[in-house]
Structure formats: C-alpha cells, structure tokens
Amino acid sequence: MPSASDAPRGRLGYHRLMMDLRKGTLRSRRDFIQVCGVAGGSLLLGFSLRSAHSATTPRHAPRAAGTLNAYVRIDRDGRATLIMPKVEMGQGTYTSLPMLIAEELEMPLEAIGVEPAPPDPAVYGVDGDQSTGGSTSIRDCWLPLRKAGAAARIMLIQAAARGWGVPASTCRAERGVVHHDGSGRQAGYGSLVSAAAALPAPGDPPLKPAADFRLIGHSTARRDIPDKTTGRTVFGIDARIEGMRVAMIAQSPVLGGSVVEPLNEAAALAVPGVRQVVNEHDTLAVVADNTWAAIKGLRALDLHWNDGVNASVQQAMLVADLEAAAQQPGAVAAHKGDPGAAMRRAQSHHEAVFHQPFLAHATMEPMNCTVQWRGQDCEIWVGTQAPDRAVAKLAGLGLKPENIQLHNHLIGGGFGRRLEVDGIVQAARIARHVE
Numbered sequence: 001m002p003s004a005s006d007a008p009r010g011r012l013g014y015h016r017l018m019m020d021l022r023k024g025t026l027r028s029r030r031d032f033i034q035v036c037g038v039a040g041g042s043l044l045l046g047f048s049l050r051s052a053h054s055a056t057t058p059r060h061a062p063r064a065a066g067t068l069n070a071y072v073r074i075d076r077d078g079r080a081t082l083i084m085p086k087v088e089m090g091q092g093t094y095t096s097l098p099m100l101i102a103e104e105l106e107m108p109l110e111a112i113g114v115e116p117a118p119p120d121p122a123v124y125g126v127d128g129d130q131s132t133g134g135s136t137s138i139r140d141c142w143l144p145l146r147k148a149g150a151a152a153r154i155m156l157i158q159a160a161a162r163g164w165g166v167p168a169s170t171c172r173a174e175r176g177v178v179h180h181d182g183s184g185r186q187a188g189y190g191s192l193v194s195a196a197a198a199l200p201a202p203g204d205p206p207l208k209p210a211a212d213f214r215l216i217g218h219s220t221a222r223r224d225i226p227d228k229t230t231g232r233t234v235f236g237i238d239a240r241i242e243g244m245r246v247a248m249i250a251q252s253p254v255l256g257g258s259v260v261e262p263l264n265e266a267a268a269l270a271v272p273g274v275r276q277v278v279n280e281h282d283t284l285a286v287v288a289d290n291t292w293a294a295i296k297g298l299r300a301l302d303l304h305w306n307d308g309v310n311a312s313v314q315q316a317m318l319v320a321d322l323e324a325a326a327q328q329p330g331a332v333a334a335h336k337g338d339p340g341a342a343m344r345r346a347q348s349h350h351e352a353v354f355h356q357p358f359l360a361h362a363t364m365e366p367m368n369c370t371v372q373w374r375g376q377d378c379e380i381w382v383g384t385q386a387p388d389r390a391v392a393k394l395a396g397l398g399l400k401p402e403n404i405q406l407h408n409h410l411i412g413g414g415f416g417r418r419l420e421v422d423g424i425v426q427a428a429r430i431a432r433h434v435e
Helices: 028-034 095-103 137-165 189-197 223-230 263-270 291-301 315-325 339-345 389-396 421-429
Strands: 011-017 016-023 040-046 074-077 080-084 111-118 171-173 177-180 185-188 244-251 272-281 283-288 368-373 375-384 404-408
Touching: 074 095, 074 137, 074 189, 080 095, 095 111, 095 137, 137 171, 137 177, 137 185, 137 189, 177 189, 177 315, 177 404, 185 189, 244 291, 244 421, 283 291, 283 421, 368 421, 375 389, 375 421, 389 404, 389 421
Parallel strands: 080 111, 375 404
Antiparallel strands: 011 016, 011 368, 016 244, 040 074, 074 080, 171 177, 177 185, 244 283, 272 283, 368 375
16 A cells, blocks of 8 residues: 555545545445445447437547447447446436447347446537436437437448448348348448448438337346346445545535634544544545544544524424415416316315425435545546536536546436535545645
C-alpha cells in the first residue's frame, strides 16, 4: 500500500454517510449502515435517443477505425456490445434493451454485451436529459435502438454482398451470420465489420414486422439475476481503488444549517489512524486509515449545529400550507361536460382528504460514490440514474465536463432517489480537500 505522502490527492469514496479515501482499506461497509445515519476492428453505430432520432457521434467516443456512431459495436470475434443509454437498477433494462438490438440485428441475445454510456445527453438523452426514471426506458428506446440494430444488419449484409459480387437483396442475416443461399456462401459478422464500417449508415432503416419477432414479446430470463444471486455483480458501493482511505461524514440535520465552530479537531486527530478533518461547514468529514478510526474521530468532535433559517420548519407547518393551497382555485387541465350539474344531480356526496407523509426512498444499496480528484481532473465510480446531471452539477466546483470521467455501475435500487446527484457533489466537495 502507498504511504500517505505517495498517495494521489483527493481520492475519496462516499458510502451513504461513509466515504472511502484512497490510503487504507475499506472494512465491513455493510456493518456500518446503521452508523451512517449519524453522520479499429469494430463497428460502432447508433441512433440518438433525442426526439429527432438523429444519428450523432458521441462526444466521448474514441476515433478508432470502424467508428460510425453511438450504440452498437461489433468486434472481430463477432460479439456485439450495446452502449447502454439507460441504467439497470432492478427493472430489467440489461435484458430488455439488448433484446431490441438483438431482434433487429439478427443475433442471439447471449451474444450481446452491455457497456454503460458516458454522460453525453446530446447523444444518449431524450430532449437533453439522460436520466433513467419514470418507467420510460422502453418507450424512449423502442425505435432508436431497433433502428440502430437494423442499420447494423443492413450494413453487414451490404458488406458481404459487395465482397461476393451479388445483390444485397439476395442475402439474409441469421444468428450473427450473413448467408447467400444461391451459392451457399456465408460470413460471420466479425469478418465483415471492417468493410461494413466503410459504408454509409442507412438513415431510416426498415424494421421487422411484429409477426417476425423472435425475442420481443416472448418470455426471456433476466440476464442479470445469476451474477446478482451469486455475488459477482459489482455495484457502485463495491468499487475498490488501490490505496483508498476511509472517512465518516456528518451533515447538518436541517437544510441550510451549519456546524458550530470552533471544532475540537485536536480530539479527532488524537484518535489513532485519523489523518484529517475536512470542514465544509454544512458537512464534516473525518478522514482515517480505516472505518473504525473514522467513526471514533467523528464522535470525538462532539458536533453541534446551527439550524439556520429553516430551524422552524416542521411537518405540521408543511401540511397546513398544503391544505391552504388546496382550497385555492387550481389550473384546469381539461374541461369536458358539466361537473357542477353532475354534482347537483348526484343522490349522495362523499368528501375525503388524504395525507401522505414524506417517505424515505430507502434503497437496498446505500447511496454511494467513489471519487478521485487530481488537479483539474476528477474520476468517479457510482451508480446514478442521471450521470449527465452529475457532470453538470460538478461545474459548480470548477470542474469542466471534459475533465470528468464517470463510471456508472449497476444500481441496487433507485426509486427516484438516485435521480438526485447531491451525494456525488458532496463526495467531490470532500475529495478536493483530501491530502
């Protein structure tokens, strides 16, 4: 393990209110959840998910030989990779979206891998939004991914037909192989990708009729289940980086609050293994060689908070405000018939008021983020529903999008909580100070 003086600056992983900083080993993260509450041979092509469904080149795509576009890559070994525009968080997109590609590409589903798309909403988003939420993954991807698969199939067939000197209309594709039945010739996709990459992509390729579907609409086993049940799946919280340090954080219990200063930093630093106290005023972090030292260091601070302007905000006040607002005239979304007359004709009337309290979006995988901050560059390992929002928010810390590398992992439950990127920003705020 590197010494403290050898380790690069600002390597931080954030696990709920627990952060891992490069310079030590993370220990028993799941045991501390309760404590957290205290503190050139390939073909690449695709179609943008934007409403215009135009094909564009992703900002982060390498300019390698055979690179045409964004979503489908076929390697020389004949395997395909879907550059995944949506996040897998238990809803099955790592099965359903590859099915769209496999159907039109005429490949077995098991021959298609997935790779998370980089944060690039101009290519991988819908109307500039790259988030996964609202149960829209199939609706957003239904046509663009099918078109990407169909375009790839057509280009591969054209490449084979040109090589054989026959009309493309006399060739067909099946299970990753192009066939010319008239001569009995056949060629696997892997041997055709270089030639296919030199061809123009069809702008609006015809799609298979539903009657010809082999995968879509048929029961298909979830592809992510075996690795999840055997523990092989790597979630964001499982990210491990050489030389990580550990930190515990505490944050103001009231939005807009701040810690009472001065801090008793000497008490925290006196704990064996504690290396640093980072004070962001609304958030405190104790950086240590291991988790237990960080926990003890945070306790030693004996923190107290100023609640600030929101100190008087209580649940009862919010409910009263909502009830008062409900009595005011509202916007009319649609007007059909005569509701007033219908109410007058009704033989009985019933009125009820329903209240639903604020509920925690508690996920099985605690909120987490691992950050390495080096000078002007920031590398992030996380599971987020909105990678593009994270990059945009980090601009507030002086980071440029081109200097941010985000690795998006599978998510152990999202439920909308991971549409917010506050945890990523908080982890980066602490990481920039770690020595």
